[in-house]
Amino acid sequence: MAKKTINNDDLLANIIKGIEEVKGNDISILDLREIDAAVCDYYVICNGNSNTQVNAIVNSIQKTVSKELKDKPWHVEGSDNAEWVLMDYVNIVVHVFQKQIREYYNIESLWGDAKITTIENKY
Numbered sequence: 001m002a003k004k005t006i007n008n009d010d011l012l013a014n015i016i017k018g019i020e021e022v023k024g025n026d027i028s029i030l031d032l033r034e035i036d037a038a039v040c041d042y043y044v045i046c047n048g049n050s051n052t053q054v055n056a057i058v059n060s061i062q063k064t065v066s067k068e069l070k071d072k073p074w075h076v077e078g079s080d081n082a083e084w085v086l087m088d089y090v091n092i093v094v095h096v097f098q099k100q101i102r103e104y105y106n107i108e109s110l111w112g113d114a115k116i117t118t119i120e121n122k123y
Helices: 007-022 051-069 099-105
Strands: 025-032 041-049 075-077 084-088 091-096 114-121
Touching: 007 025, 007 041, 007 051, 007 091, 025 099, 041 051, 051 084, 051 091, 075 091, 084 099, 091 099
Parallel strands: 041 091
Antiparallel strands: 025 041, 025 114, 075 084, 084 091
């Protein structure tokens, strides 16, 4: 059975919805489509205030995407310590950080050529 193709816009919208459901902070979308040798089309980056909130964000994203799009991440890494969890949806990679870890690694600066869209908190 062929895997159905998920539209990037639909996936992005559901990832953002999952983050917002549990009040994830500082949501940024990095558009990597114009960058040579980028491993995916988009990075979504956000942070939580604790390992509990980071895990809640990850679970909320998985639940929302699964419910709405019947899709799941290809790979999830970092859930054990929940300081930096990477969720790989192939075309979109989600990075969920604890705030201080995000500031330390500052991965947005590594992709200076990317178009960055910041999502305002609704809460």
